[in-house]
Amino acid sequence: MDKEKITQELVDFVEGRVSFEVFWDKYESGKDYKKLLDDKKPNEKFTYQKGKTINQCLSFYLPSTALGKMAHHSYIVRYLEFYNVLISPTAKYKDDYKYRQAIQPSYVSIEDEEYLNSIIASAPSELTEAQQKKWLKEKIKSLFRYDKSPPRWIQDPEWPIVNGKPLVFRSQTKNDPNDERIWYTFYDSDTGEEVKIMQFY
Numbered sequence: 001m002d003k004e005k006i007t008q009e010l011v012d013f014v015e016g017r018v019s020f021e022v023f024w025d026k027y028e029s030g031k032d033y034k035k036l037l038d039d040k041k042p043n044e045k046f047t048y049q050k051g052k053t054i055n056q057c058l059s060f061y062l063p064s065t066a067l068g069k070m071a072h073h074s075y076i077v078r079y080l081e082f083y084n085v086l087i088s089p090t091a092k093y094k095d096d097y098k099y100r101q102a103i104q105p106s107y108v109s110i111e112d113e114e115y116l117n118s119i120i121a122s123a124p125s126e127l128t129e130a131q132q133k134k135w136l137k138e139k140i141k142s143l144f145r146y147d148k149s150p151p152r153w154i155q156d157p158e159w160p161i162v163n164g165k166p167l168v169f170r171s172q173t174k175n176d177p178n179d180e181r182i183w184y185t186f187y188d189s190d191t192g193e194e195v196k197i198m199q200f201y
Contacts, residue, residue, distance in 0.1 A: 002033040007085060014077050016090030023076075027058075040081035042075075054079050065113055083197040103136040107150040109157040110140075115139050115164065119143070145169070151184050156200045160186050167195055 013023040027033045034055055043049035049057055057075050061068035070093040077089045100116065110116040119139060123132045144150075144159055146169035151159070160167050167186035174182055184197040 001035060006030075006032055006036055007014045007080070010076050010080060011085060011087055014073060014080060014087055016092055020063070020072070020093070020127065024063050024072075037076075037079060039079065042079045057115060057124060065111065066093070066097045066100050066152055069093045099133070104135050104140055105137065105144070105150070107153065107157055108140060108144050108159055110159075110161075112161055115161060145189075147171070153184075153199065154182055158184075158197050158199070160195050162195070170194075 009018065009023075012018040013020070025138075027037075037054040037058070037160065040051060042054060043052055043057065044141070054075050058072055059072040062071065063072060073089070073093040077087065080087050100110075103120075103130050104110060110119075120136060122139065123136050127135060144166045148171075151169050151172055159169070165188075166188050170185040170187055172182055172184045180201040182199050184199070186195045186197070187193065188195075
């Protein structure tokens, strides 16, 4: 294993000279990457990650999402900083995640990256970034419709998207006062077909 070569490739990734896709391809296909990152030491002072390797922490996040890319980037930064490798990490992944969070109302969290990307791409290019954020937030609000009021999620938002279209929120109910479950009812405005999402305290 050429540790020096891999370390330099990790530096190139965290500093933004190498794309996430190139990093991920090397990580997935190269045993040496995983061998090097099969390391618990950088996580020892973090309560929830203590005893876990960098590899294990990376496995918690989908690499196809903005959150996943930000998390992967931050764990590689942690690894390099632990071993005193001088780096100037790019803010690209954190900024992209924060941007995507900022354009979504609190009751929506779009996990379908392809769908969210298509919405972002629809924003008029002549707008400033601040204007685009405002435009996109209003666009998303118009797509995620509800009959009377938006859902009051007790966990993370789980708004269903079927055939590339968000369903309409109808209501949330509790079957019994002592029941910890909440049922969220959505429906397809074209077919009337209902979908129920359950969350619990």
